[in-house]
Amino acid sequence: MSVEASISIETACCKKLDGEKMEEKTKGEGSSSGRPPEARRPPFLAVTLVRSATNADSSIGVEELCNRIYKGVLLKDKKQKYKQKFWVDDRFEKNCFLLLARKLSITWIDDKQYWKWINEAEECFNGKEDLLAAKLKEVCWLKISGTFRTIKLSPKTTYEVAFMVKMSENSSGWHAPVNLNLSLPDGTVLGRIENLDEKQKEWKPIHVGTFVTTPKNVGKISFSLSETGGHWKSGLIVKGVVLRPKD
Numbered sequence: 372m373s374v375e376a377s378i379s380i381e382t383a384c385c386k387k388l389d390g391e392k393m394e395e396k397t398k399g400e401g402s403s404s405g406r407p408p409e410a411r412r413p414p415f416l417a418v419t420l421v422r423s424a425t426n427a428d429s430s431i432g433v434e435e436l437c438n439r440i441y442k443g444v445l446l447k448d449k450k451q452k453y454k455q456k457f458w459v460d461d462r463f464e465k466n467c468f469l470l471l472a473r474k475l476s477i478t479w480i481d482d483k484q485y486w487k488w489i490n491e492a493e494e495c496f497n498g499k500e501d502l503l504a505a506k507l508k509e510v511c512w513l514k515i516s517g518t519f520r521t522i523k524l525s526p527k528t529t530y531e532v533a534f535m536v537k538m539s540e541n542s543s544g545w546h547a548p549v550n551l552n553l554s555l556p557d558g559t560v561l562g563r564i565e566n567l568d569e570k571q572k573e574w575k576p577i578h579v580g581t582f583v584t585t586p587k588n589v590g591k592i593s594f595s596l597s598e599t600g601g602h603w604k605s606g607l608i609v610k611g612v613v614l615r616p617k618d
């Protein structure tokens with residue numbers, strides 16, 4: 372698809388969204404994003420990514436294309452396996468990514484004595500999709516890490532990096548805090564600790580750090596969650612790592 376065609380589709384998508392929001396306004400309903408209709412502008416990258424991920428040709432209408440952009444699509448790797456979810460935040464019109472557990476580096480993940488893969492539902496444009504999450508059986512050395520290239524993110528934006536986790540019914544051994552680290556292309560290294568709650572049975576973001584997508588931070592970031600104190604722990608379920616805008 373040509374650049375001119377992509378721009379045309381993006382413009383039409385924006386006009387469609389603007390029209391829907393204006394109609395809501397005339398009915399006395401506020402915008403869900405709290406922004407005026409004329410401010411709705413999905414990023415250019417969103418149009419090309421969503422079209423490619425969902426094999427959306429010219430027969431796909433503008434309304435459906437916009438639905439996919441804002442509700443999210445799954446992205447495959449070279450082996451045709453789902454490793455990421457992409458969507459646009461409808462408040463800020465910024466790119467968002469969820470790096471699924473299969474895209475992360477997890478110590479002992481291939482040893483069934485310590486970890487197992489389970490299905491967990493994730494909401495996307497076409498409904499809920501069953502995706503693989505990593506469930507910890509029991510380890511004494513826990514380390515989960517990953518990387519991401521910031522060129523895919525929206526520029527001049529503050530982004531949060533967070534692990535999406537919850538606990539299973541038989542979780543135990545989380546009396547020591549986990550270590551969280553984020554390394555940026557400009558050389559900045561951020562670190563913090565957090566205690567995980569064994570009673571946390573719903574998905575919760577575990578904040579790693581924030582950074583701004585300036586020219587100095589164009590490149591690869593790396594992040595990790597670890598607890599290597601030597602005691603045994605179990606029950607942690609990892610969906611992935613989310614990168615989402617804060618402004």
